[in-house]
Amino acid sequence: GIQVEQSPPDLILQEGANSTLRCNFSDSVNNLQWFHQNPWGQLINLFYIPSGTKQNGRLSATTVATERYSLLYISSSQTTDSGVYFCAVWLPGGYNKLIFGAGTRLAVHP
């Protein structure tokens, strides 16, 4: 089956630092989403990004579908950015399944 790999698994930042999270996938996918799971467990949709680049405030994401990877950029990190970041992909033809990566656990210290 398709493999979704995220790196790094853990990341510690000082407030104000920038970071890049990576998501590699082993096969062609229909769509890709990035989520932030906050410390209370709520998953928050960050980006729905099958290809191209999108920006939302301090966050931006780029997906290069032909090279099977996506990047999530966090600029000027804040303590509220702490949590786990997941990427998840839809299988071609399997519109009912999101396959999640293992996540990147981010801790931002003041």
Added chain:
Amino acid sequence: GAVVSQHPSWVICKSGTSVKIECRSLDFQATTMFWYRQFPKQSLMLMATSNEGSKATYEQGVEKDKFLINHASLTLSTLTVTSAHPEDSSFYICSARGIGQGRGSYEQYFGPGTRLTVT
């Protein structure tokens, strides 16, 4: 828009009892709802997919008689953990995908999760 709620947010029950968890799409109609399970410091594991008015499709290894899923309307799905045991303790999260969301019909929106503890 695209808000999904879950109830209860946490529940403690005794071994052998059943627990029902509700998942509602508040501002859109969910043609498909999904139930996930998450263990501490792990990723989400899909348990089952339910389409309104039809039987749920369970992932391999998930006991359909233990985890009963009902998707009776376009805004409500329920997960009932029957005869719960301590190993069923986990964080259960639902998500919904539906019509009228405007951003493409594949995007899923997640509920806040339900933390189940079986004693």
